[in-house]
Amino acid sequence: MRRHSAWIVLLLIWSLAPMLWQLLTSFTTSAALVDGSIPFLQRWTLNHYRELLSSNPPFWRYLANSSMLAAMSTVLTTLLAIPAAYALTKIPKQWRQPVRFVVIAAALFPYVLLFLALLELARQFHLGNSLLALALPYSALQMPLALLLLTAAIEGLPVDLDDAARLEGLSLRQRLRWVMLPLIAPATASTAILVFLFAWNEYPIALTWLSRSDLLTLPVAMARIAGSSIYSVPYGAYAAATVLGAIPLLVLVLLFQRQIVRGLTNGAIKG
Amino acid sequence: MTLELRSINKRFGDRDVLRNLDLSVADGECVALLGPSGCGKSTALRLIAGLDDPDQGSISINGENVVAIPAERRRVGMVFQSYALFPHLNVRKNLELGLRIRGSRAAERDERISNILEVLQLQNQAEQLPSQLSGGQRQRVALARALLRDPLVYLLDEPMSNLDAQLREELRPELKRLMIGGSQPVVYVTHDQQEAMALADRIALMRNGRIEQIGTPQELYHRPETVVVAQFIGRPQMNLLKPQNGVMVGIRPEDIRLDQQGVSCRLLSREWHGASQMLLVESERGPLRIVCAGDQTISEQIQVNWERSDEHQFDLDSGRRLSD
Ligand SMILES: Nc1ncnc2c1ncn2[C@@H]1O[C@H](COP(=O)(O)OP(=O)(O)O)[C@@H](O)[C@H]1O
Numbered sequence: 001m002r003r004h005s006a007w008i009v010l011l012l013i014w015s016l017a018p019m020l021w022q023l024l025t026s027f028t029t030s031a032a033l034v035d036g037s038i039p040f041l042q043r044w045t046l047n048h049y050r051e052l053l054s055s056n057p058p059f060w061r062y063l064a065n066s067s068m069l070a071a072m073s074t075v076l077t078t079l080l081a082i083p084a085a086y087a088l089t090k091i092p093k094q095w096r097q098p099v100r101f102v103v104i105a106a107a108l109f110p111y112v113l114l115f116l117a118l119l120e121l122a123r124q125f126h127l128g129n130s131l132l133a134l135a136l137p138y139s140a141l142q143m144p145l146a147l148l149l150l151t152a153a154i155e156g157l158p159v160d161l162d163d164a165a166r167l168e169g170l171s172l173r174q175r176l177r178w179v180m181l182p183l184i185a186p187a188t189a190s191t192a193i194l195v196f197l198f199a200w201n202e203y204p205i206a207l208t209w210l211s212r213s214d215l216l217t218l219p220v221a222m223a224r225i226a227g228s229s230i231y232s233v234p235y236g237a238y239a240a241a242t243v244l245g246a247i248p249l250l251v252l253v254l255l256f257q258r259q260i261v262r263g264l265t266n267g268a269i270k271g
Numbered sequence: 272m273t274l275e276l277r278s279i280n281k282r283f284g285d286r287d288v289l290r291n292l293d294l295s296v297a298d299g300e301c302v303a304l305l306g307p308s309g310c311g312k313s314t315a316l317r318l319i320a321g322l323d324d325p326d327q328g329s330i331s332i333n334g335e336n337v338v339a340i341p342a343e344r345r346r347v348g349m350v351f352q353s354y355a356l357f358p359h360l361n362v363r364k365n366l367e368l369g370l371r372i373r374g375s376r377a378a379e380r381d382e383r384i385s386n387i388l389e390v391l392q393l394q395n396q397a398e399q400l401p402s403q404l405s406g407g408q409r410q411r412v413a414l415a416r417a418l419l420r421d422p423l424v425y426l427l428d429e430p431m432s433n434l435d436a437q438l439r440e441e442l443r444p445e446l447k448r449l450m451i452g453g454s455q456p457v458v459y460v461t462h463d464q465q466e467a468m469a470l471a472d473r474i475a476l477m478r479n480g481r482i483e484q485i486g487t488p489q490e491l492y493h494r495p496e497t498v499v500v501a502q503f504i505g506r507p508q509m510n511l512l513k514p515q516n517g518v519m520v521g522i523r524p525e526d527i528r529l530d531q532q533g534v535s536c537r538l539l540s541r542e543w544h545g546a547s548q549m550l551l552v553e554s555e556r557g558p559l560r561i562v563c564a565g566d567q568t569i570s571e572q573i574q575v576n577w578e579r580s581d582e583h584q585f586d587l588d589s590g591r592r593l594s595d
């Protein structure tokens with residue numbers, strides 16, 4: 001037991017220390033960041049946050065953009081992936097393996113290699129500078145992963161459940177609504193979080209599809225802050241942006257932590 | 272109400288699972304589909320329920336061909352081997368879901384559910400999840416759900432195979448009271464011959480997707496048409512003597528009696544069951560199983576005999592009964 005706790009503490013330090021460092025940096029004056037001799041009480045400031053929020057456009061604009069984009073991608077992905085995953089578990093047995101192979105291949109494909117092709121598409125169909133349009137490639141890119149997770153969840157449900165619901169008179173849609181959805185809720189929650197995270201972090205496609213500064217997403221805006229001056233790196237402002245950018249995710253994870261843990265560990269729903 | 276299957280064929284891939292299956296179940300009759308696992312019993316039920324479609328043949332309920340009617344609207348009450356209760360809903364909601372979807376009103380639903388819970392002694396479990404119930408309770412919830420379906424046909428797929436022997440015996444009369452003997456035909460799938468004999472009006476013994484013989488339990492017991500039927504019905508299994516002149520003779524263990532003038536045998540082993548005992552002996556006509564009274568004293572060397580009229584004769588090649 002003692003040995004276990006020691007490991008846990010070590011792991012926590014390992015993963016939390018960089019974040020704490022960022023948090024401290026974001027409250028430290030620019031001068032104190034490069035000069036260790038400044039006395040402790042004079043090192044602290046809220047200026048980085050003030051700067052961020054008063055710049056043009058203000059930083060919360062990027063937060064809002066990213067939240068909206070990530071939310072739209074998540075909703076679109078789950079709306080399409082749940083019926084698709086259900087269908088994938090119903091196709092004839094001899095088709096399932098090949099289809100799964102293709103889906104896994106698509107999930108493992110490094111999407112960065114696609115960004116030029118996607119840019120070409122954006123040009124062709126005038127999809128640039130629109131958050132709504134950007135949700136399309138995002139959910140397309142996350143679809144294979146979502147399909148894998150949700151198919152596994154549906155296949156993990158007790159056999160005969162769907163048939164029993166049919167005999168009870170439930171139509172396809174009613175079965176999805178009253179039987180399938182509640183039972184795969186944990187898997188859906190963890191899938192949704194992964195899609196949300198992807199959309200929140202995605203850089204190359206957002207960089208190329210968006211150019212209007214009031215539409216930028218968080219990663220692109222942060223890169224702009226980091227590269228705003230050739231002569232110095234604005235560590236403080238950057239750290240403050242990181243902290244602000246992490247808050248929505250933290251809230252989300254705290255809200256859904258039960259479902260996420262259940263979805264990741266799975267197997268808790270066998271009747 | 273009646274159920275009729277006519278020349279049903281079903282393949283999965285290149286496997287013939289059901290071949291030319293004919294079955295008719297009369298008003299209120301209970302027919303047991305009995306057979307070893309993998310012989311196509313569940314497949315037959317799924318076809319009747321509409322969960323799978325037959326490749327050929329017709330299925331009629333009350334004279335109306337139902338092959339084109341989807342499972343959702345076919346009105347069959349099925350009890351699955353796994354019970355297939357909805358794990359996220361408590362007992363009451365498990366029963367309520369179907370009623371609500373089928374448009375029954377709230378007051379009526381409540382009344383019917385509390386009635387059925389009372390009949391099945393599940394009042395105290397109404398708010399529990401299936402995972403909190405015992406095997407027997409889950410089974411009763413599954414029965415209740417099928418009863419509330421107001422079905423035209425009852426289909427039961429090995430409904431008691433997940434229960435222990437004692438519980439099975441306790442539930443049999445209950446099952447009989449609730450489902451069997453109403454006006455609905457009942458198809459009862461089992462691989463347990465004892466259960467089939469206890470519950471069914473007629474037994475259809477299946478093998479390799481075919482019905483080997485169909486008849487009342489008495490017919491199957493007294494006049495098995497093939498060796499397979501003879502071996503499947505009756506416990507302990509029928510003895511098959513060493514074939515002579517292309518004829519195989521079978522004799523039931525309970526038809527053999529001790530007789531000073533009979534064939535002499537050597538005792539190999541002995542199982543005592545209380546009221547009866549089972550002996551395994553070696554005779555000149557091969558090993559024999561014998562059932563006799565539990566209080567009989569048995570020595571190492573015994574003589575046994577049986578009536579010629581109790582012998583069942585089968586053709587050695589085809590395994591078919593030779594008429595006597
Ligand atoms: N959906 C299916 N796909 C392929 N083969 C199946 C399917 N369902 C059943 N089978 C095969 O059909 C045969 C009969 O199955 P089943 O009707 O379940 O037997 P039983 O209920 O008598 O044990 C088995 O060999 C099984 O492997």
Ligand SMILES: [Mg+2]
Binds near residue numbers: 312313314
């Ligand atoms: Mg079966």
